[in-house]
Amino acid sequence: MKKLILFISLLFCTVSCGDSFESSIPNVGRFGFEVDLLQAKFQSIRLPGCFVPVTMNEHNVKLGFGGLIIGNSYYNGYCAYDAACPVEASRDVIVELTNDGLGKAVCPKCSTIYDLNNYGAPNGVGTEYLKDYRVIVQSQDKLYVSN
Numbered sequence: 783m784k785k786l787i788l789f790i791s792l793l794f795c796t797v798s799c800g801d802s803f804e805s806s807i808p809n810v811g812r813f814g815f816e817v818d819l820l821q822a823k824f825q826s827i828r829l830p831g832c833f834v835p836v837t838m839n840e841h842n843v844k845l846g847f848g849g850l851i852i853g854n855s856y857y858n859g860y861c862a863y864d865a866a867c868p869v870e871a872s873r874d875v876i877v878e879l880t881n882d883g884l885g886k887a888v889c890p891k892c893s894t895i896y897d898l899n900n901y902g903a904p905n906g907v908g909t910e911y912l913k914d915y916r917v918i919v920q921s922q923d924k925l926y927v928s929n
Contacts, residue, residue: 806871807847807864807913810929815839817852817925830856831885833898835865835876845927846915848876851887852927856899860917862927863902868910869894877912887912 815836817824826832833853838844848866855861865876867889877887877896885899894908902912918926 805913806868806910807866808871810847812929813839813843813845814926814928815845815850816920817927819923819925824852827852827854827860830854831883831899833879833885833887835879837865846929847913848873850915850927851877851879851898851912852917852925853885853898856885858899858901860919860925861898861901862915862917863896863898863912864915866913867892867894867908868904868912869908 819825819828823834827834831854833851835849835851836845837849846864846866848864850862851865852862853860866873867875867877869889869892875889875891877889880886880888885897887896887898888894889908892907894904894906896912897903897905902914904911916928918928920926
């Protein structure tokens with residue numbers, strides 16, 4: 783009887799601890815993108831606080847829902863976000879990097895400012911963080927971004 787009660791208790795704990803957040807940015811088909819930090823386009827992201835936009839891979843296949851923003855956060859290391867604004871949730875409304883060294887991106891439509899150094903935290907109309915993607919450091923010069 784004690785084992786049954788313990789089992790039921792553990793079952794409730796497991797079920798009640800799930801993450802139910804669902805992004806307004808739709809999931810896209812599986813993708814993987816290798817970032818070569820020796821390429822001129824990506825050399826800047828070796829430095830914390832630097833981010834670059836990437837819309838397509840080398841085969842002209844779109845990455846993410848609205849493209850990617852890949853960078854090196856001051857606080858969290860390498861990271862990648864979907865470039866589509868979560869407020870608008872449209873492939874056509876892409877946040878723009880501010881290029882001021884502060885790691886910010888701004889939605890041209892709703893004017894929400896996203897802090898790329900802080901998990902894509904919103905400031906403004908938006909309340910939802912930018913959708914993030916997995917980044918694996920494969921070597922000193924290679925990253926792998928995937929969903």
